[in-house]
Structures are given as C-alpha cells and as structure tokens.
Amino acid sequence: MTLVLTHTHGDRVTLAHEASGTELLAYVYKPEDPWEAPKPYLHPLRTLSGALVTDYRPNDHRWHKGLQLTASHLSGQNLWGGNTYVHGEGYLALPERVGSMAHTGFGTVRAEGDRALIEETLTWHPHDTAVHWADERRRIEVAAGTDCWSLTWTSAVTNRHSEPLRFGSPTTHGRPDAGYTGLFWRGPRAFRGGETFTAESPAAATSGDEDGDRDLMGTQSDWLAYTGEHDGRDGHATLVFAHAPGNDHRGEAGTHPAHWFVRSEPFAAVAPSWAFHEELVLAPGDSFARTYRVTVADGRWDRDRVLAHFEEQPW
Helix, strand or coil: CCEEEEEECCCEEEEEECCCCCEEEEEECCCCCHHHCCCCEEEEEECCCCCECCCECCCCCCCCECEEEECCEECCEECCCCCEEECCCEEECCHHHECEEEEEEEEEEEEECCEEEEEEEEEEECCCCCCCCEEEEEEEEEEECCCEEEEEEEEEEEECCCCCEEEECCCCCCCCCCCCCEEEEECCHHHCCCEEEECCCCCCEECCCCCCCCCCCCCCCCEEEEEEECCCCCCEEEEEEEECHHHCCCCCCCCCCCEEEEECCCCCEEEEECCCCCCEEECCCCEEEEEEEEEEEECCCCHHHHHHHHHHCCC
16 A cells, blocks of 8 residues: 655645545644644544544534644643633633644655655744743654554653643543543544443443543553444444553553543543643653554454454554
C-alpha cells in the first residue's frame, strides 16, 4: 500500500491511500479561533475503506478537533479550549486563561511506500502569546497495513518557564471522572454508545452513563479499544489506543502514572490522561516524553483480534 503525502504550506499535511484515493488523515497546523485554544490536530481520520472516525468542532464542544494533544489545566491556564472548570463554580468563560500551542517548524515530512513521518516543533503559551512556557518536539509516524493502519505519536515537552509547570485536569481540581488531558480523541456522533474494552476488562461494555464509562473510567491498562457503528454506511470501525512500553504508565519505575479517560455517552472520547488523579509537575528546564499508538481498523474487533494485532505488530 502506497501512501501519498501532500503538504499545503501554512495549512496542513494530508496522507492518502494511492490505490483508492482515500484521504486517511489531515494534520492541520494553521491557527484557528483563540477561544478554542489553537493547536495542531488530526482531522479527518478515516479507515482504509474511507469511513470517518473523528469529529470536528461538535456543537457541544467546539474545541474538540479530531485527535490532538491538550493540556486542560496547566499552571492556572487552559490549553484545552472553551470554558475552564473552577471547583465550586463549575465551567466558566474565562478567556484570559485560554492559551495556545503554536507550530514553529517542520523537520522531516515524507512518505515512502506504506510509511510516513511528520516531525514538528511547537511552542506552548499562556493567554499572553508573547510569554513562552514550553517547547515540544512532536513525531507522528504512520504505518499502513492490509486491514488497518496506525499512527504512533511521540511528544517531548520541555519546561521553558521560570517556575514549575503543573499539569492537571478537572479531576485534580475537584470534578470526579473528568481526568481529560494529554492526547485526546473525539469520535463522530454516530459512535455514541460504542463498545469499550481493555485486556483486563471482562467484556466489551456500553456506557449509558453521561459521566463516563463506569467500568473503565480512571483505570489503567496497556491499551483500550473503542468500537463504533457508522451512520450513512453499513458496518463498524475500531480504534485501539496503546501506551508505548517506555511510558511506564503505571508509574512503577518512578514516572508519573497514567489512567484512561473514556466516554461513550454523551459523546465518544478517549484520552490516556497524564494527569487524571494527581498533577504532573515539571521543573524549569526539565522534560518529559510520552509515546502512544492509535490503530484505525474497519470492522468490529474483539479482544482476540486486538491481541493478535499486537503480536503481528509489536512495539
């Protein structure tokens, strides 16, 4: 399978499947509405057959854009977008707290055969864009197969602020089951009520709970799968989100632990949260790095199919 890369400078990089002409992804780095915390994002994402598996600016959260890296609570600022959660007061419109992540340049941007690579540098800013809080080195690797494709996202963040950066979430600020921050996927409207499961969960489960998947919210696992059924065409698609072994997401080697944020109601969303229950504190000059893999597949995968996939394509 040959991937074709097109770079519209100042706007986006797209990858298409040559044989079918299907656009598998667009990496958009052109800044958008300041209220939505401008940052690069991936949308659309599509399966090999062309089925859409991301949403963009839904009416409930205009700042949800496909697959993106976010920081919902960062030292008093909101790089997530929209209203900011304040304990005891709920979500408030505080535009002076909404920050941004700015594209500063690309390194390698290429596609060869069934592989592609996008390397990028970014700067992170509070609401005052003249203030520089962090640098990020981002690497997105795409690999296409016969029945699925995957992207591996690596971000390394360095604190350039004069003070420690405190990464948190609504949960670290008092709201239960709202640990969203870090890499965040928003699924299409049709994926509401989808099935979620991990290697440890007893069976695929449908949420039906607007506060999140009752079984998996805030838990830990090497990977989490989400299966949804399409509108407008027959069939299902499955996305599998996985931690790289080097993340040590359970915190057993002294690194900061990670937990899954997952909802299937009132919308489809997954994030391997890097600050679910407790803040991640990054000292001035220090860095941290996280790597995740997202596999996009046509069809309704079960646990055995996911496990077989990891045997076929190990880290």
